[in-house]
Amino acid sequence: MARAFRHLKGGVRIVNDRIQDMGTLTPFVNESVTDGKGFVLAPGFIDSHSHHDRRLFENPSAIAVTSQGVTTIVVGQDGGSTPIDTIRARIKATPISVNVATYTGQAWLREQVMKDDLLRKATAEEIGSMKIILDRELDKGSLGLGTGLEYEEAFYSNRDEVVELAKVAAAKGGRYISHIRSEDMHVEESIEEIIEIGRAAKIPVQISHIKIALRSKWGNSASIVRQLQQARLEGINITADVYPYNMWGSxxxxxxxxxxxxxxxxxxxxxxxxxxxxxxxxxxxxxxxxxxxxxxxxxxxxxxxxxxxxxxxxxxxxxxxxxxxxxxSMSEVDISNFIDWEHANICSDGTISGHPRGHGSFTRVLGKYVREQNLMPLETAIYKMTGLTAEHVGIKYRGVIARGNFADLVLFDPATIIDKATITNSTALSTGIEYVWVNGKLVYRNQVAQPNFPGRFIVR
Ligand SMILES: [Zn+2]
Structure with a gap:
């Protein structure tokens, strides 16, 4: 790894919603102190590919999210999205425990303009209309353009249609995130397509939940990582996120x-x-x-x-x-290779039920891949859930414990942290997450959601 990681013993002082100080601290008179008991205090995890917004406002404490140590979910994935005004209004009406940021989905844009006539390319005029809507969402703080090119709502759009939209996101400093066109038979060509989109639109591109879902291509992760590295050498800012399961859900x-x-x-x-x-x-x-x-x-x-x-x-x-x-559908070797790639961050791709990843992704990486399999140092794994993720999606003032940053924090026990959710019990809570704070407020403590709802909408 090119990056050095630091961990230190000491305290972190939270004042209101921010980290005010850290290191060797002496409590002020009447200052409340939480004993970290020697556990690990990390920046709150950021989930770069989440669907936890689906029933979020019926479950505003978002325990599926906080119980993994996640403090920010990034939604608007796979080409779907909700308008930012709507998200803001919902948060105002029903305060939530976690922060939300969103991409603007290409399929959603197509639906606004092409209605249900989606199994074809968009016309130049339709693309023009989509660009206007996208531009408006970017002005409201959208992280960029999200696509789900494997899905039928977008499958029939071509690269040029995507590039036209991606250029609008690039002009505003936004990013591109994509569930690529094929994760199985044509995975390499689909990666080539996202590289080409990055090149043509001059935009940072992120592959969503990178995987090889084709048995006869299992083991090709090393060559795919070389393909990605080659693109990076050429100057294309390509990154990926990955969830730690050999099964997908869709x-x-x-x-x-x-x-x-x-x-x-x-x-x-x-x-x-x-x-x-x-x-x-x-x-x-x-x-x-x-x-x-x-x-x-x-x-x-x-x-x-x-x-x-x-x-x-x-x-x-x-x-x-x-x-x-x-x-x-996937092989363990490929999963490990992708998690280990220097430019991959961790995501869940989760919902609040259905696939265990919705409750267990982050704790599973820390328990199974770090503690049990020793795939990487703990600090590296945390970085792949926090600082690296914030860079990949374009979120500022979060993801790093630093003075002035927002006080999104998780305290966990590295000796016991592990996921418990399975296919048949997909909502079982992980163990080992002790405390979770969002914007300085405690939202989760030892498997119990706390009645605080400090979550905010995060703009680019
Ligand atoms: Zn997806």
Whole structure:
């Protein structure tokens, strides 16, 4: 690593919402003191790719988030987003425990302009209209442009359409973050595409939840890291985030890279290469709730079908309602390589239920990958959850314990920290997170949310 990390014994003085001082401190008269008991005090973790906003205002204490030590969520991911005025109004009406920052989603922009006619390229005039909306959101503090090019709302847009929008974000000092067009069959070309977007729009680009979700490409992470390093040598500011699980969670429609949702040949390819149907579980299945919690193989057995036939049934039956699957799909070696990449930060890609990553990503990295597997020093892992992340998404005055920065802090026990959430119990709370402060207020203590709601909307 090119960077040196420092840790020191001492105290941190919080005054109102800021860090006023740190080091060897003597309490003032009547100053309240929290004993850190020799645990680790780190900047509050920043989740660069979160979907925890989905039911945030029904759960304003956001325990899925704070129980991992996360103090800021970055939403507006995968091409979706909520207008900033709406987010601000919701926070005002229902104060929340965590900070929120957002990108502006390309699919959302397309929907504003093209309505539901999305399975095509946008016209020049439509792109012009999208640019105006994006520019307005950037002025309100959007971090930049987010895309989800694998999803149908954006899949039919081309590179030029994205570059046109990315240039608007670049002009305002914003950034580009993307769930790239393919994470399986065409992952290398899709990485080439995001590199090209960075080059053409002169904008920092971040690959969301980098992974290799194709069995015959497992092990290619080293060559992908070389591809990324090559782009960086050329001057393109490309970075990535990654979550620490070998399973993703999304719509099962992404299992059809060619969007041929009725093809048995493609379904058979998917069950062979793209996921393991015997360990991949439907987590949301509106037309038949009894399928929730069952694997694709199990659903097949119930209907005397092969896993591939069951997959076609799932796509067919949920075409209108949508559905969610947690699919086993990645290799541990690739996950470790991506987490270890110098320019990768940690994210959850999580929601408040469904996939265990929503409750366990950050604690899992610190427990499993740092303590148990010794993948990297603790300081490096923390940096990948804080200072590096703040740089990658463009957040200021957070992510580092420094005088004048906001007092977002987490105190944890490095000897016991670990995730507990699983597919069948996706909301189990992690252990080892002792205290979490957001903007100087305590929001979480030993598995209990505290009734403070100091979360703010964070602007670029
Ligand atoms: Zn995504």
């Amino acid at each position: 719509t099962p429609r992404v299992l059809f890279p060619k969007k041929d949702f009725e093809s048995l040949v493609s379904a058979e390819f998917a069950t062979r290469e793209l996921f393991d149907p015997a360990s991949s579980v439907m987590t949301n299945y509106p037309p038949n709730k009894t399928y929730e919690g069952k694997t694709v193989t199990e659903i097949g057995k119930l209907n005397n079908e092969t896993p591939a036939q069951a997959l076609l049934r799932i796509i067919r039956e949920t075409a209108e309602t949508g559905s969610s699957i947690v699919a086993t």
